[in-house]
Structures are given as structure tokens and as C-alpha cells.
Amino acid sequence: MKSFLLGICFLLGSQLYAQDLSPAQAANAKNVRKYVSVQGKVISVKKWDEGKSLGFGDNFVFINMEEDYPYNPIVVRIPFKYMANFPDTEKLKEKRIRVKGKIVMSKYINETKRRPSIELRNSSQLEILND
Numbered sequence: 001m002k003s004f005l006l007g008i009c010f011l012l013g014s015q016l017y018a019q020d021l022s023p024a025q026a027a028n029a030k031n032v033r034k035y036v037s038v039q040g041k042v043i044s045v046k047k048w049d050e051g052k053s054l055g056f057g058d059n060f061v062f063i064n065m066e067e068d069y070p071y072n073p074i075v076v077r078i079p080f081k082y083m084a085n086f087p088d089t090e091k092l093k094e095k096r097i098r099v100k101g102k103i104v105m106s107k108y109i110n111e112t113k114r115r116p117s118i119e120l121r122n123s124s125q126l127e128i129l130n131d
Contacts, residue, residue: 023065026103027073027116037100038074038118039129040065042092049080061089063120065097075106075117082121096129 020039021031042063049059061083062069063076076099078086105114120126 020098023067023073026118031103032105032116033102035100035102036118037098038065038076039096039098041096042094043068043072045089045092061086063089063092063097063099065099073116074103075115076120077106077117078120085123086120086126092128098127098129100125 020037023038023040025031026036026038042065044064046062046064046069047059048062058079058081060080061078063078064072065074065076066072078089083089099118099120101118101120103116103118106117107114118125
């Protein structure tokens with residue numbers, strides 16, 4: 001029975017992220033509040049340590065895929081409190097990666113409207129596709 005339930009969970013999980021999307025495809029409004037898998041080239045990795053002082057609750061590392069901020073179609077962010085799960089983010093530059101997570105709309109400093117974003121908390125949400 002236990003192996004049957006694990007098999008069902010595996011099948012459901014694999015369907016959850018059945019297709020890789022580009023960052024532009026993932027940013028489509030129809031994907032908001034959905035769990036997606038996004039694949040793209042990392043253009044830059046930026047540490048933002050002004051978040052707490054500006055009332056955002058946490059500081060972040062931002063991974064910009066395909067385009068640099070502010071032109072990146074989707075924001076990939078890692079709160080500092082989860083950085084221990086991602087020790088080598090600087091090494092991601094120029095690599096193709098896959099990120100998995102739920103797309104939410106978030107507002108960032110100096111922006112007038114919300115943008116689609118994925119928050120990474122666990123290393124299983126990030127995969128390097130090439131070295």
C-alpha cells in the first residue's frame with residue numbers, strides 16, 4: 001500500500017511540471033498561481049540587501065533569466081533565510097537552469113505594477129542543465 005501511494009505521488013508530481021516553459025511563456029497571465037517549470041539562461045545574479053530596511057520582510061538574491069532586470073520577463077528570487085540551500089548562486093551566471101515553483105505576482109521597489117515571480121526555498125527547485 002505504501003509503495004502504491006508513493007507511486008501515485010510520483011505520477012502526480014511528474015504531471016505537475018510536465019512541460020518546461022521559457023521565461024516569457026511562464027510570465028503569461030494564465031500561469032499565475034500555477035506550479036511551473038521554467039528553463040532559461042542566467043544573465044545575472046544580484047544580491048539585494050535593502051529589503052528588510054524598506055519593509056519587504058526579507059533580503060533577496062535575484063536570478064535574472066534571458067534578460068537582465070528590469071527587462072526579465074519573470075523574477076526568480078531566493079530569500080536570504082533560504083540561502084544556505086543555494087550556496088553557489090554566483091556560479092549560475094551564463095548557465096542554463098530549470099526552476100520549479102508557483103508563479104505569484106509581486107511588486108518590487110521602484111515598480112508601479114506587480115510582476116510574475118517564483119520564489120525558491122529548496123535546492124530541489126533549481127537544476128543546472130549545463131556546466
